[in-house]
Amino acid sequence: MTGSRPRKVLCVVGARPNFMKIAPVMRALSAQGIDASLVHTGQHYDAGMNERFFEDLRIPHPEMNLEVGSSSHAVQTAEVMRRFEPVLDEFRPATILVVGDVNSTIACALVAAKKGVGVIHVEAGLRSFDRSMPEEINRVLTDQISDLLFTTERHALENLVREGISADRVHFVGNVMIDTLLDNLDRALPWREFLKASGVDTHMFEADSGFGAVTLHRPSNVDTPHTLAALVETLNEISQDLPLVFPVHPRTSSRLEAFDLVKKLDRSRIALIPPAGYLEMLGLMRDARVVLTDSGGMQEETTALGVPCITLRENTERPITISEGTNVLVGNDPQKILNAFRDVMSTGGKRGRIPEYWDGKAAERIAAVIGKWLADRG
Numbered sequence: 538m539t540g541s542r543p544r545k546v547l548c549v550v551g552a553r554p555n556f557m558k559i560a561p562v563m564r565a566l567s568a569q570g571i572d573a574s575l576v577h578t579g580q581h582y583d584a585g586m587n588e589r590f591f592e593d594l595r596i597p598h599p600e601m602n603l604e605v606g607s608s609s610h611a612v613q614t615a616e617v618m619r620r621f622e623p624v625l626d627e628f629r630p631a632t633i634l635v636v637g638d639v640n641s642t643i644a645c646a647l648v649a650a651k652k653g654v655g656v657i658h659v660e661a662g663l664r665s666f667d668r669s670m671p672e673e674i675n676r677v678l679t680d681q682i683s684d685l686l687f688t689t690e691r692h693a694l695e696n697l698v699r700e701g702i703s704a705d706r707v708h709f710v711g712n713v714m715i716d717t718l719l720d721n722l723d724r725a726l727p728w729r730e731f732l733k734a735s736g737v738d739t740h741m742f743e744a745d746s747g748f749g750a751v752t753l754h755r756p757s758n759v760d761t762p763h764t765l766a767a768l769v770e771t772l773n774e775i776s777q778d779l780p781l782v783f784p785v786h787p788r789t790s791s792r793l794e795a796f797d798l799v800k801k802l803d804r805s806r807i808a809l810i811p812p813a814g815y816l817e818m819l820g821l822m823r824d825a826r827v828v829l830t831d832s833g834g835m836q837e838e839t840t841a842l843g844v845p846c847i848t849l850r851e852n853t854e855r856p857i858t859i860s861e862g863t864n865v866l867v868g869n870d871p872q873k874i875l876n877a878f879r880d881v882m883s884t885g886g887k888r889g890r891i892p893e894y895w896d897g898k899a900a901e902r903i904a905a906v907i908g909k910w911l912a913d914r915g
Contacts, residue, residue: 544911545572546657547630550599551580551617551641553590554834557815558636558659560594561716561900569904571911573634576624578617578641579604589814594717610640610671617644625652631911632657635679636713638672638854643679650682655914659713659903661686662693663854672833676854685910687903689714689837690857690892710902711894714834715841718819719897725820732782737808741780747826749779749878751807754786755831758849758869762796768849769798771871775829775878776806782821784813827881829874836864841895845886847877863889 546566550559559575566573577599591598603620605613617640625633625648632655635642646656661680665673680686680697688694689712697707728748732739742748751772759765772781783802785793793799802809813821819838822828828839831849839846840862851868858864865880865887867873880886894902 545574545628545630546907546911547625547628547633548573548575549578549621549633549635549641549645550575551578551605552639555636555639555641556590556594556596557717557834558713560596561713561720562634562636562659562903563597565900565904566907568901569908571904571908574628574630575599576621576628576645577602578621578645579606580613580617580639580641593815594721605641614640614644617641618648621645621648622652625649625654631655631914632684632907634659634907636660638663638675638679640671640675643675646679646682655685656683657685657687657907658683659687660689661707662688662697664693664696665852665854667852673854685906687899687906689855689895689899692857708902708906709894710906711896711899712837712841712892713899713903714837715895716897716900717815718838718841721816721819722823724816725823726817728782728820728824731813731817731820732808732810735810737782737810741806741808744780746779747824749775749781749827749829750821750825751781751783751828752786752830752832752835753789753849755850757851758831759786759789759792762798764869765792765796766798766801767871768869768874769793769801771874772807772829773801773803774875776803778878778882779826781807781829782810782825783807784810784818784821786812827878827886829878836862837895839863840889841891843889845881847874847881849874857892858889861890861892863887 548559563573579602605616633649634657635646636659649656658679667673686707687710691709694707822838823842827845829847836846836848836855836858840858846864848864848866849869865877867877
């Protein structure tokens with residue numbers, strides 16, 4: 538890359554969690570007069586759901602889709618790198634912007650860094666301190682090679698400085714996921730309307746007790762027959778007190794089928810539905826009495842919505858949702874899950890508060906910093 542530096546930012550998405558983060562950033566960059574283009578690596582393999590998310594979140598369609606598809610971590614990461622390099626040569630941006638912690642994040646950051654192109658990481662500094670999670674490896678390595686790092690909470694700076702990253706490169710801006718949530722809250726699909734459209738018999742939800750929402754997809758919860766069977770029994774027990782809506786992730790669906798567990802779910806109290814679009818999930822979370830999940834983003838979204846969240850993980854890279862928000866971490870131990878659920882039913886669960894800068898303006902702060910940074914680089 539030679540000659541004067543262009544004022545162009547190449548934004549990268551690869552999987553559904555990225556879409557909610559990139560939407561407000563691209564709008565804010567455009568408002569700053571910064572030329573931003575979108576590249577989709579195609580890491581997420583559900584083309585139909587991709588289309589839904591672009592429409593729901595009003596994201597401009599990507600100028601290029603690398604169509605990498607699903608594979609092992611090593612193959613997927615290598616294929617993203619192989620296909621992204623010629624794109625970088627074609628667009629010749631001043632910098633790329635990556636979000637989150639999926640394989641596309643680290644793959645594109647590596648290619649850019651080795652070609653002398655700037656790297657910006659949105660949602661930097663989050664740590665679970667569990668190196669068995671592929672996402673943790675992606676987070677740590679991406680932060681190491683990033684020129685600008687934008688954090689969602691102040692404590693993330695401590696993680697980065699501990700790892701030898703200069704505080705001058707780090708900017709606390711807030712949470713772009715919450716920008717998207719607040720921007721779309723009035724567009725969220727009412728949950729009853731959504732369930733009826735999904736063909737669900739809503740008689741189980743006629744009582745005044747409300748409902749709970751469930752999502753599961755992490756290997757630690759769904760890849761082992763004994764663990765998943767225990768979770769199915771736990772959900773059955775919970776559903777006797779509170780009917781559940783369970784959008785089933787493709788990975789979870791395949792495991793339930795493989796382990797012969799679908800028939801063991803109490804379908805009279807648990808509504809199994811296909812993966813939901815963003816506006817449908819937002820409506821479910823907003824109106825749920827409690828959310829049970831192993832998702833990272835939903836821990837943040839429930840905190841912003843003030844909805845109790847029971848997280849079925851041993852650790853979280855989003856500790857602020859516990860210290861300040863509505864989140865309780867219980868792992869996949871059935872008794873701990875039941876205890877947390879009973880607390881919600883008896884006391885209403887954790888009240889929490891909205892963390893600092895989770896105000897819908899994170900993307901504006903990001904764009905302002907990037908604009909100055911590009912100007913300083915000439």
